[in-house]
Amino acid sequence: MEEIKFNQIGVSFKGSGSYVPDQILTNQKISQKVDTSDEWIKSRTGISERRISNLKENVTEMGYVAALNAIKMANWDIETIDLIILATSTPNDLFGSAPSIQAKLGAENAVAFDLTAACSGFLFSLVTATQYLKGGSFKRAIVIGADQLSSFVDWNDRRSCILFGDGAGALAIEATNLFDNFIGFDMRTDGERGSFLNLPSKNNKDSIVDNIDFLSGGFSSIQMNGQEVYKFAVREVPIILEKLFRTTNFSSDKVDWLILHQANQRILDSVGDRLKISKEKILSNLEKYGNTSAATIPIMMDEAIRDNRIKQNDIIASSGFGAGLSWGAALFKWG
Numbered sequence: 124m125e126e127i128k129f130n131q132i133g134v135s136f137k138g139s140g141s142y143v144p145d146q147i148l149t150n151q152k153i154s155q156k157v158d159t160s161d162e163w164i165k166s167r168t169g170i171s172e173r174r175i176s177n178l179k180e181n182v183t184e185m186g187y188v189a190a191l192n193a194i195k196m197a198n199w200d201i202e203t204i205d206l207i208i209l210a211t212s213t214p215n216d217l218f219g220s221a222p223s224i225q226a227k228l229g230a231e232n233a234v235a236f237d238l239t240a241a242c243s244g245f246l247f248s249l250v251t252a253t254q255y256l257k258g259g260s261f262k263r264a265i266v267i268g269a270d271q272l273s274s275f276v277d278w279n280d281r282r283s284c285i286l287f288g289d290g291a292g293a294l295a296i297e298a299t300n301l302f303d304n305f306i307g308f309d310m311r312t313d314g315e316r317g318s319f320l321n322l323p324s325k326n327n328k329d330s331i332v333d334n335i336d337f338l339s340g341g342f343s344s345i346q347m348n349g350q351e352v353y354k355f356a357v358r359e360v361p362i363i364l365e366k367l368f369r370t371t372n373f374s375s376d377k378v379d380w381l382i383l384h385q386a387n388q389r390i391l392d393s394v395g396d397r398l399k400i401s402k403e404k405i406l407s408n409l410e411k412y413g414n415t416s417a418a419t420i421p422i423m424m425d426e427a428i429r430d431n432r433i434k435q436n437d438i439i440a441s442s443g444f445g446a447g448l449s450w451g452a453a454l455f456k457w458g
C-alpha cells in the first residue's frame with residue numbers, strides 16, 4: 124500500500140493544567156449580600172458556588188500554576204517553550220501579565236503576551252497559538268486562560284454578581300509533522316452589540332497644570348444586559364459550530380465532547396439541543412466554579428483529561444462567547 128505522507132506542520136495537544144482558589148462563595152453566602160436565593164441561582168444558571176481569589180492570588184499567580192501543571196503533564200523542559208499566550212481581561216498589570224508568568228516559569232526562550240477577548244479569550248488565544256505553530260514560527264506553546272472577575276463584579280448587583288468566579292487553565296501544544304489534531308476554527312466579533320456586556324473604563328477629569336486636563340485611569344464594574352447576552356449565545360453558538368462542521372466535513376454525531384464556555388447551564392443545554400448532541404457529551408462544571416471567563420474552557424478540559432473522560436484521539440468541539448461581543452469555535456482532537 125502506498126504510504127501517505129503528512130507534509131504540512133500540524134498541531135498536537137500534550138498537556139493541560141488548572142488552578143482555582145480555595146475560597147468558596149456559595150449561593151447561600153451570596154444571598155446574605157444581595158436579595159437572591161440558592162434556588163433562584165441554581166434553577167436559572169446551574170451554579171451552586173464559585174471560587175474567589177484571596178488577597179495574595181491574582182491572574183499571574185493562578186496562570187503560573189495552571190501553566191506549570193500543563194508543562195508537567197507534557198513533560199517539557201521549560202527552556203523548550205517558545206510562546207506563552209495569556210488570555211485575560213483582568214491582568215494584574217495593564218501592560219500585560221504574560222511576561223511575569225514567563226519569568227516565574229523561568230521560560231527564558233519564550234515570548235509572552237496577553238490577549239484580551241473576554242470569555243472568548245481562551246478560544247481566540249488557542250487559535251492564535253496554533254497558527255504560529257502551523258506557520259512554522261514556533262514549536263512549543265502554552266496557552267493560558269486566567270481571570271479574576273471578582274475584582275470587577277458589582278457585588279451589589281444581583282443580576283450579574285451571581286454568575287462569576289476566579290480561576291485559570293492552560294494547555295501545552297506543539298508543532299508536529301506527523302499529523303494535525305487542530306481540525307478547524309472560526310471566529311467572530313460584533314462591536315455593534317458590545318454594550319450588552321462590558322467592563323468600561325471609569326475616568327475622572329483632573330489637571331496636570333493650568334489648561335492641560337487629563338483623565339485619570341480606572342475601571343467601573345461589569346455592566347450586563349443578561350437577557351440580550353443569553354439570546355446572543357443561544358443563537359450564535361449553534362450557528363458558528365454548524366458552520367464549522369460544514370466547512371470541515373464533520374457532523375455533530377462524530378463529536379465526543381462539546382466544551383462550551385461555562386456561562387449558564389441553560390445556554391449549554393440549549394446549544395446541545397440545537398446541535399443534537401446528547402447531554403452526556405456536554406461537559407459542565409458550572410455548578411462548582413460559575414463563569415471564570417477566559418478560564419472556563421481550559422479548566423473544564425483539564426478536569427476531564429485528568430479524570431480520564433477525555434481520552435487520546437477524542438474529538439472535541441468547543442465554543443467561547445462573551446463580551447465584545449465576540450464568539451468563536453474550534454474543532455480538535457485530544458493528543
Ligand code: ACO
Pocket residue numbers: 158159160163164167168241242243281282283285286320347349350352353386387414416444445446
Ligand atoms: N436573584 C433573584 N432574582 C433575580 C436575580 C437574582 N440573582 N437576578 C435577577 N432577578 C430577577 C429580576 O430582577 C427579574 O425580576 P422582575 O421580573 O421582577 O423584574 C427576574 O428575576 C427575571 O430576570 P431576568 O433577567 O429575566 O432573568 P433571566 O432568566 O434572564 O436570568 C441571567 C438572568 C441568569 C443573568 C441570564 O439572563 C443569563 O445567564 N444571561 C447570560 C449572561 C452571561 O452568561 N453573561 C456572561 C457572558 S460571558 C462574558 O464574556 C463575561
